Amino acid sequence: MNPIDTEEDIKTMALAQADVLAGLKEIVEEVAGIPAASVELDKNFTDDLDVDSLSMVEVVVAAEERFGVKIPDESVTDLVTVGDAVNFIVNASK
């Protein structure tokens, strides 16, 4: 695996992260009725956003469809914050 060392690579990754965050905001709003503006990287799904473990499954399945990635059952519990989810999706999309 090549380390990311060009400015272009860094920009592409950053863009991807912004896209994923934007998509997740919409998904969380649709699934759990949480305003998209509240969905920030450092927010904890359960404690801050009131997205319980069952709604999390809906978020995950919608994210799979939207971003064309696979998020297996065993990974779902690792997605504690919005940032965790964004990073997982960005990595899975490579």
Next chain:
Amino acid sequence: MSIKVAQVGNSRILSVGTYRPKRDVPNSEIVDRIDSTDEWIVQRTGIESRRFAGDDETVISMAKAACEMALQRAKLTIADIDTVILSTISYPFQAPSAATELINELGNPKAAAFDISAACAGFCYGVAMGSDLVRSGTSKNVLVIGVEKLSDYTDPDDRATAFIFADGAGAVVIGQSDQPRIGQTIWGSDADSRDAITLTPSFLDYKKNPDKGVGELGWPNISQQGQVVFRWAVYSMSKVGLKALESAGVSVDELGAFIPHQANIRIIETMAKEMKIPDSVLIADDIRTNGNTSAASIPLAMDRILEEHPELHGKLALLIGYGAGLVYAGQVVELPPKP
């Protein structure tokens, strides 16, 4: 030389009967032991209360009561029944089957009778077989029963399951019909996920360790991986439901009711959303005051929705059972006529 067989006919559900245990148990009676709240349980599952069977309410006595109601509504007697299919995971004897004890109790010890073990899909498995047995001419009138005493296999101290499982029985009589009134069953398994819902240890562990008791070895209470089951039920089972509709040549807006296994109101609502079930279709939500009664949940929910909406008699319903195995079965049926 050839073998003679009957011509394939048609089948229908003639009636439904149920038994709900006497003791009503609200969330307030459950929450203290598991450090939870009524609000959390309702939000998470939809369950407000459930029925727990007493010592005098057994798998057999509950099944018997449900059968007697179904027979009475179909204007039949047990002598008219030639086949009994009983679905349960909570009959506490290895053999003889619960079905044979039941037919003895009901007063027709000569009927063909057997148990099936298909967990929360058990009732729909039973309907599949009952329908085909009648259509092929093997049987004339079949009693299909779903009955559970899951409180015997639920740990009241388990925060994940204490509030979910409950007790009860439901039965239908399946008989001959002039035209098809039970659609093709879409069924199968996802057995590679069988760890998602388990009851351990095995009973042999008690024999192998005679100096250890239940206290040390544990009791085979139900254990489940909530998120795995939710995901499978919502996304895979909604596809099964759509296939069952397609094979029956019925569109989703032609349904009068959607009666899925009452596992969790969140599963039911999300499944309905996935299948794009319109508001015109009534959705069974018996789980709110009956909990998850596994094989009994669909006939209990069917009876309840017919009681509350009698205009549904004779209308079409989509049934989907899904549960430990993981196994599933779904079919479109015409709801029984008004008794």
